[in-house]
Amino acid sequence: MKRLxxxxxxxxxxxxxxxxxxxxxxxxxxxxxxxxxxxxxxxxGIDFVHQSPTLxxxxxxxxxxxxxxxxxxxxxxxxxxxxxxxxxxxxxxGTPNALYLNEKDGTFRDVxxxxxxxxxxxAGEGVSMGAVWGDYDNDGFEDLLxxxxxxxxLFRNLGNVTFADVTVQxxxxxxMNSNGAVWLDFDRDGLLDLYITGYFRSDxxxxxxxxxRIMQHSWxxxxxxxxxxxxxxxxNGRFVDVTDSLxxxxxxxxxxxxxxxxxxxxxxxLYLANDYGPEELFLNREGKRFELARAGLxxxxxxxxxxxxxxxxxxxxxxxxxxxxxxxxxxxxxNNLRVNFLKELGRFDEVATGVVADAGWAWGAxxxxxxxDGLLDLxxxxxxxxxxSTRDYWYAMSKIAGAQGNIFEDAKxxxxxxxxxxxxxxxxxxxxxxxxxxxxxxxxxxxxxxxxDGRSVAMADLFNRGVLDVVIANQKGxxxxxxxxxxxxxxxxxRGNGHWIALKLIGSRSNxxxxxxxxxxxFGGGRQRQVVDGGMGFCGQNDRRLHFGLGNGRLxxxxxxxxxxxxxxxxxxxxxxxxxxxxxx
Amino acid sequence: xxxxxxxxxxxxxxxxxxxxxxVVGEARYSILGGYDRLATTLGICIATELLLSWWLxxxxxxxxxxxxxxxxxxxxxxxxxxxxxxxxxxxFLSIASKYVLTYRGRHLWNPSNFGIALLVLVAADSVAILxxxxxxxxxxxxxxxxxxxAVAWRARVLHVTLTYVACFAVLxxxxxxxxxxxxxxELAPITGPMYQLFVFFMVTDPRTTVSTRRGRMLVVALVAIxxxxxxxAGDFQLPLLxxxxxxxxxxxxxxxxxxxxxxxxxxxxxxxxxxxxxxxLTP
Numbered sequence: 001m002k003r004l005x006x007x008x009x010x011x012x013x014x015x016x017x018x019x020x021x022x023x024x025x026x027x028x029x030x031x032x033x034x035x036x037x038x039x040x041x042x043x044x045g046i047d048f049v050h051q052s053p054t055l056x057x058x059x060x061x062x063x064x065x066x067x068x069x070x071x072x073x074x075x076x077x078x079x080x081x082x083x084x085x086x087x088x089x090x091x092x093x094g095t096p097n098a099l100y101l102n103e104k105d106g107t108f109r110d111v112x113x114x115x116x117x118x119x120x121x122x123a124g125e126g127v128s129m130g131a132v133w134g135d136y137d138n139d140g141f142e143d144l145l146x147x148x149x150x151x152x153x154l155f156r157n158l159g160n161v162t163f164a165d166v167t168v169q170x171x172x173x174x175x176m177n178s179n180g181a182v183w184l185d186f187d188r189d190g191l192l193d194l195y196i197t198g199y200f201r202s203d204x205x206x207x208x209x210x211x212x213r214i215m216q217h218s219w220x221x222x223x224x225x226x227x228x229x230x231x232x233x234x235x236n237g238r239f240v241d242v243t244d245s246l247x248x249x250x251x252x253x254x255x256x257x258x259x260x261x262x263x264x265x266x267x268x269x270l271y272l273a274n275d276y277g278p279e280e281l282f283l284n285r286e287g288k289r290f291e292l293a294r295a296g297l298x299x300x301x302x303x304x305x306x307x308x309x310x311x312x313x314x315x316x317x318x319x320x321x322x323x324x325x326x327x328x329x330x331x332x333x334x335n336n337l338r339v340n341f342l343k344e345l346g347r348f349d350e351v352a353t354g355v356v357a358d359a360g361w362a363w364g365a366x367x368x369x370x371x372x373d374g375l376l377d378l379x380x381x382x383x384x385x386x387x388x389s390t391r392d393y394w395y396a397m398s399k400i401a402g403a404q405g406n407i408f409e410d411a412k413x414x415x416x417x418x419x420x421x422x423x424x425x426x427x428x429x430x431x432x433x434x435x436x437x438x439x440x441x442x443x444x445x446x447x448x449x450x451x452x453d454g455r456s457v458a459m460a461d462l463f464n465r466g467v468l469d470v471v472i473a474n475q476k477g478x479x480x481x482x483x484x485x486x487x488x489x490x491x492x493x494x495r496g497n498g499h500w501i502a503l504k505l506i507g508s509r510s511n512x513x514x515x516x517x518x519x520x521x522x523f524g525g526g527r528q529r530q531v532v533d534g535g536m537g538f539c540g541q542n543d544r545r546l547h548f549g550l551g552n553g554r555l556x557x558x559x560x561x562x563x564x565x566x567x568x569x570x571x572x573x574x575x576x577x578x579x580x581x582x583x584x585x
Numbered sequence: 586x587x588x589x590x591x592x593x594x595x596x597x598x599x600x601x602x603x604x605x606x607x608v609v610g611e612a613r614y615s616i617l618g619g620y621d622r623l624a625t626t627l628g629i630c631i632a633t634e635l636l637l638s639w640w641l642x643x644x645x646x647x648x649x650x651x652x653x654x655x656x657x658x659x660x661x662x663x664x665x666x667x668x669x670x671x672x673x674x675x676x677f678l679s680i681a682s683k684y685v686l687t688y689r690g691r692h693l694w695n696p697s698n699f700g701i702a703l704l705v706l707v708a709a710d711s712v713a714i715l716x717x718x719x720x721x722x723x724x725x726x727x728x729x730x731x732x733x734x735a736v737a738w739r740a741r742v743l744h745v746t747l748t749y750v751a752c753f754a755v756l757x758x759x760x761x762x763x764x765x766x767x768x769x770x771e772l773a774p775i776t777g778p779m780y781q782l783f784v785f786f787m788v789t790d791p792r793t794t795v796s797t798r799r800g801r802m803l804v805v806a807l808v809a810i811x812x813x814x815x816x817x818a819g820d821f822q823l824p825l826l827x828x829x830x831x832x833x834x835x836x837x838x839x840x841x842x843x844x845x846x847x848x849x850x851x852x853x854x855x856x857x858x859x860x861x862x863x864x865x866l867t868p
Contacts, residue, residue, distance in 0.1 A: 002640055002641055003641060003684075003685075006637060006640075006641065006681060006684055006685060007685050009681065010678065010681045010682070010685045013674050013677050013678050013681070014678065014703070014707070016670075016674055017670075017671075017674050017678070017703070017704065017707055017708050018707055018708070020670050020674075020708070020711065021707065021708035021709075021710050021711045021712075022710070024665060024668070024710050024711040217721070218718070218720050218721040218722070219718050219721055220614065220718055220719075220720055220721070221614065221720045221722075299615035300615070300618075301614075301615070326665070327713075328709050328710055328713075329705065329709040329713055329827070329828065329831035330713055330831055331663075331713050332663055332664055332665045332666065332711075332712070332713045333666075334665055334666030334667075335666075336666075350666075350667075351667075352666050352667065353665075353666060353667050353668070357665060357666035357667065358665055358666070390822065390824075391822050392822060392827075395819035395820070395822075395830050395831075396766075396770070396819075396820070398774075398831070399770050399771065399773055399774050400770055400773045400774075401718060401777075402718050402721075402773075402774060402776075402777025402778060402779055402780075403721065403773030403774060403776045403777050404721055404722075404723045404726065404773075404776045404777075405720075405721035405722065405723070406723065407769050407773050407776065408721075408773070412767060413767045413769040413770055413773070414767070414770065415766045415767065415770045416765075416766055
């Protein structure tokens with residue numbers, strides 16, 4: 001009898017495992033009556049297709065793995081017409097990048113060739129891996145930095161949709177293998193500085209390899225990546241490398257960085273998502289130096305791909321979402337959603353579960369209130385290499401993943417990838433924020449069904465309608481534009497829902513792009529904080545106009561903390577429109 | 586010193602070794618991913634062992650085995666973020682398997698091997714094995730290998746460990762001849778942390794291996810061969826076997842081990858409650 005009882009408990013436990021596992025597997029769908037997205041890239045005149053780089057034959061056997069980066073999108077109003085434009089990067093010699101100018105009628109036109117920022121992928125110069133926009137010379141026009149595996153390039157916007165390559169005179173012609181950069185004004189002198197991240201070491205020329213010992217020496221705590229560089233803008237279009245004196249030269253294979261004031265001391269800090277290593281938060285000590293914070297990040301080593309900031313619970317803080325890898329059976333790193341308790345506890349709390357934690361091999365992501373309900377939703381692009389769907393490289397990679405670092409540091413010891421996929425054909429996620437009820441994946445119901453290898457995500461109200469649209473750049477694939485379909489206005493009015501406000505900030509004492517400005521909007525019973533980003537996600541950048549959904553809440557006070565440190569409070573702003581705010585002198 | 590070492594029950598040397606792995610790994614690389622995981626697995630393993638041994642056998646068992654199982658599970662199971670149930674249910678199932686899945690009074694599976702294999706096979710949407718690789722650090726692994734070999738020698742199971750390692754190396758060369766690619770890619774797995782736990786704590790478990798020295802060597806050779814078959818299935822991408830090639834050695838042992846144990850018990854007519862059996866490791 002006793003044995004029977006134990007046996008029954010044993011069987012019940014196995015059944016519980018099956019049931020709980022099924023719940024985990026099935027927790028990825030939800031309905032959406034408020035988010036509707038239609039893929040309209042081609043109809044909007046966007047036919048951009050990314051091309052991956054070709055590499056030295058010495059690493060041909062895993063070229064598909066190494067070269068699976070570079071499809072990026074960034075948003076900027078290039079010609080100051082208050083209509084956001086789009087810039088895409090390609091990564092193969094001879095293939096062009098593209099600047100799509102917003103035609104204000106729902107379509108875009110590629111003007112990159114005339115603008116002089118198309119043909120950047122050239123032998124000896126390197127290939128594009130992404131771009132960020134910022135007005136480094138405060139002339140009122142957004143300038144462009146293209147970071148590369150090769151020499152980065154800085155282009156000055158001449159104001160007539162043409163650009164001048166000013167890389168050499170700027171002091172930025174330094175060979176790097178970079179996959180990220182952010183503009184920030186770390187010393188609050190009103191000039192945008194530049195942080196460029198290093199991924200592979202900077203002594204590696206992928207087209208003339210002298211060694212195959214180019215890979216990470218650890219899957220968890222690698223420190224043999226490229227060195228991140230901080231360039232201080234000293235005026236007159238010149239930048240000076242201040243990395244070592246400021247203490248931000250991480251070599252942890254950084255894939256993404258974001259800048260914001262995480263600890264409310266008035267100075268922009270740097271948050272890094274590192275591949276093969278723990279995330280890093282460098283706290284800015286009044287522009288004089290950065291300190292690596294112990295904020296609960298140092299022991300949690302995963303494969304950070306993107307870093308996205310959002311006030312997830314409307315607490316007036318920058319919480320952090322970092323994408324990672326999950327694959328059935330082999331690896332559950334899980335994405336991180338780190339809630340910011342720096343002021344109270346000196347750390348972040350990692351709270352990701354369910355659909356937030358497990359999105360597949362996640363890359364770019366962005367927060368944005370897609371249904372204007374006052375809560376930031378989340379879009380995540382997924383998938384690494386979609387090739388032969390019947391062959392999977394995960395098993396082959398697992399042979400070396402657990403081995404000693406000096407084995408897989410040498411690319412020649414990696415099993416050939418051939419035509420195999422590696423976390424391929426994964427779908428993008430649209431995670432609806434339901435507040436205390438958590439996030440639910442509504443991608444399919446919302447109309448997001450692509451299974452391309454998403455890399456970069458950017459959000460902007462591309463058509464000035466009071467709703468956020470989503471752009472996704474795909475590796476070796478076509479770019480996607482998901483146009484948001486606003487709910488029926490009558491229905492919204494009846495529900496008293498879906499209000500919004502957008503803010504375009506123009507710095508005067510601060511950098512003119514207002515990058516780093518922190519805006520807190522009070523509405524209903526809450527408040528939400530956003531920052532004007534100089535690059536965020538994975539090789540992405542959102543429109544620097546900030547968009548706040550207000551739900552059915554009445555708009556209250558708007559507080560702007562400008563990068564210069566001054567604070568401006570605005571009362572009585574009308575909702576459902578965009579406001580242009582210039583920093584008081 | 587030799588006398589002192591000789592006086593220690595080999596089980597406690599194993600306990601020392603796995604504690605060393607835990608402490609060094611956690612201090613250097615935070616391999617646990619949260620102390621709640623360790624507390625859950627250890628707590629449930631020990632509680633289950635105490636309860637079931639008392640209730641079914643009328644006396645409280647030594648918890649050294651449950652301790653080793655608990656730590657092995659805490660180190661090897663890497664589930665989706667922030668879920669604890671694989672640790673709780675895995676711990677219960679591992680220990681309970683010793684009391685439920687028996688033949689002639691003996692349990693057939695190494696407990697942690699059973700628990701992990703079960704989770705990997707029926708809960709692949711929630712559980713993976715050892716996402717953490719302990720830094721892929723040669724120095725740390727050399728220390729653990731050195732201690733592990735010394736303990737295995739003292740526990741008189743070194744022949745098991747070395748037989749497996751030798752078979753793995755030979756079969757890696759054969760696999761390489763079949764599938765091509767770099768030879769080091771085939772040899773690489775055994776330099777990793779999962780294999781440390783495997784060769785020092787699972788294949789050497791005296792309670793779940795056969796009675797003769799030659800038989801034990803034959804069994805681990807068969808485990809290595811079965812593992813190679815699973816690995817070849819991975820190389821040739823046999824979809825039906827995909828659940829197996831996420832962790833070839835552990836699943837190979839989960840299949841070969843109990844069959845060998847069953848055959849040995851049947852052939853020799855060995856019988857009796859577990860605790861009545863002489864401890865193989867006793868010097």
